[in-house]
Amino acid sequence: MEWKGRRGSRNIEDRRGRGGAVRAGGVGGVGLLAILAIGYFLGVDVTPLLNDPGVGGAPAGSEMTEADRAAGEFVSVTLADTEEVWARVFEEQLNRAYTPAVLVLYKGVTQSPCGGASGATGPFYCPGDQKVYLDTDFFTTMSRKLGAGGDFAAAYVVAHEVAHHVQNQLGILGKANQVRQQVSQAESNEISVRIELQADCLSGIWARGAHEQFGSVEPGDLEEAVNAARQIGDDTLQRNAGQRPMPHTFTHGTSEQRSRWFLRGLQSGDLAQCDTFAARTL
Template sequence: MRWKDKRESDNIEDRRGMGAAPRLGGGKIGLGTIAIALLAWWLFDINPMQILGMVGNGPQQVQHVPASKVAPDDEMGRFVSVVLADTEDVWGELFRQQGKTYQAPTLVLFSGRTPTACGQGSAAMGPFYCPLDSKVYIDLDFYRTLHTQLGAPGDFAQAYVIAHEIGHHVQNQLGISDKVRQLRSKMGEAEGNALSVRQELQADCLAGVWAHHADRARSLLEAGDLEEGLNAASRIGDDNLQRSAGQAVVPDSFTHGTSEQRVRWFRRGFDTGQMQQCDTFAAASL
């Protein structure tokens, strides 16, 4: 990616060093546990920490954490800041074209654990978006796991992860997330999972829309970058994660979509660059 010397976002909270927890690459958390967490990290209406057994089932007491608005001075921190800034530019313009105002989210860099409005966040969860405070949370050690354990190396694979979470923020801004939560509260588990798949695939498609406009407007992508993103989408499909964890593939348990579906919808957003093409809820088939 051609990301160096580009604008960095001001919407960064750097909490790194303020907490501690077992690291994904440190041998204390196995691939099976990671896969289970990955199946939950991008859901809006549950706390993945309950799956990992690191929090109780009761309401979460959220502490106030002073935000550090100092720009990250390490390379990975700057990379994340540039990608976030680019999503601000793309979605700000696309919302403006629709007569809407895009309210940019905050991205929180943390290490170990950190409180959020959605409960206690942990490195073991991977990146996630909390709709209650409109913040994306990332422990940058996750990118090592993405490369070494999930087989998805490359800077554009890392950018895709951020863009997917921003896709959830776009859904939240458009009121889609609230509608999904309301519908899921009236559904059984299998129906709710199927609806969640459509929500997650839409976030993949919106990530592709961002990449389309970022490349067209600022030539962000280099040769091989798109393939890195598609590979990352494939590696975190529900079917692939279940196989990687040594589990049977159970379609009714899918919450994010198969590898093929995730690749297809990310590619659709990238090829068209149109939000209207990301209506997974109206699609007859995924």
């Protein structure tokens, strides 16, 4: 992915290196099925795989490393790309303006209206303040523990969380979560899966736009994104943690579903094709 030297977003809130950040420490002893409820269960929960004490974050007030700075610049450029792509899609397909999300960068632990954020929660979008929360150490986790390395795989993660902001702007997220509060846990999980698969589809629309508008997509990039979608499927996460996949606990969708809906958005570029709530089968 060609990103160096390109425009970055101004909608970045960088909390890294502040005294308020503390080390999260290891995540040992967390139960496999403890899907972390970050506000609306919208984060990528990799708790079962985060048993490495080094994954937890950075000590309070730690200095920014060169890798930290590079990761911040990368996220800023990726966020800027999402802003331009969604501005065009909203105008062309909806005849309305797109209001960008703010992305919070942190190391270790931070707070949001949806609850605490740490290395165990993965990136997530909080509708309460319309911000995406991301510890860039998650990119290392993706590469080393989830088998989903590469710049475009990391960009897909950012795009997926921004897609939740798109859902929020369209009024989809609020309605879906309102229904979730009124139904059983199993039904709530099913709605969550539809939310997440739609975000994957919207991420595909972003990838198509990034290729068409910026020419930043290089050979192999799309394969990285599809692989990332597969590696963070509920069935794959549970299987890699040594457990039998249990569909009734899924909140994000299977690896096959996640990659397929991403490709649907990529191939169509059409918001109407991402209506997972109208789909009879996922």
